[in-house]
Amino acid sequence: MYSANGNKRIYGYLDPGSGQYAEAVTFTIPAEASAEGTASGDLAASPDLARFAVTEMINGQTQAGWIDTAGRFTAVTQAAAPGPFGGNPPSYSAIGFDGAGNFYYKKNSQGAMYTEVDEVAAGATGNPQQVTTTPPGAADHGISLNSDGSLLFGCENMNGSWLDANTMVTVIAPGTQIAKITITEREKAGCPVESTKNDVTLLPATNTASVHDPVGNKDGSRIAFFYDDPDRVQHNFPTVYVVGTDGHSQPTMVNLSETDAKKLTGAAMLRWS
Secondary structure, three states, X not given: OEEEEOOEEEEEEEOOOOOOEEEEEEEEOOOOEEOOOOOOHHHHEOOOOOOEEEEEEEOOEEEEEEEOOOOOEEEOOOOOOOOOOOOOOOEEEEEEEOOOOOEEEEXXXXXXXXXXXXXXXXXXXXXXXXXXXXXXXXXXHOEEEOOOOOEEEOOOOOOOEEEEOOEEEEEEOOOOEEEEEEEEEEOOOOOEEEEEEEEEEOOOOOOOOOEEEEEEOOOOOEEEEEEOOHHHHHOOOOXXXXXXXXXXXXXXXXXXXXXXXXXXXXXXXXXXX
């Protein structure tokens, strides 16, 4: 689970069996840093939850890097010395981490036609390698995790989460149904192309409440999701359900205490470990 509260970014775990929620780590973003522009919660923190991607202003220049759980900033990019004829130095902004812990950031240089993306190996703070994005500048139009933990750039209409390399679960219109969708092909940039022919809807057709953030377990047999029960939403009391992915199962509610449920108000469900 991932939630934001002011300058705090909180990661936690929910046990679907017992309904118990526990906070794992809280990152406090310093006043001079910003998480704005950083990718979504599933990319913002390293896989071990030890680092959180931020952009910080240092001596009038933006630098990309991360903070640790104590809020200490580590810069991955370096401030540029002004040239003899002036000009603006490059600006940097943090993207986040892939599934292997590699760190990514954007670089915008004066006069450059496209935004550049650089990758720094997990655990390193230097030797960045430029990433080839297709088409160029794709990083400005959506960044998301691929099924293998790598990053996809330019998939601005990609929603939902992966069950396996060829299957996703996503909320479909009007927002009251979750479907298991087969990926029939990939675009040149690797973005998935969804097939609507073999959609399997997972919730009763009679549902009228909004659902969101479906995530699948390791073997893809079940998903967990938030259910916006009108009575509970009114009292800041979110509800979590689990349902099988065979299309014939009935959803079952996770037994969350009111205290734990309220901690998840506004939270996003990231993955099922």
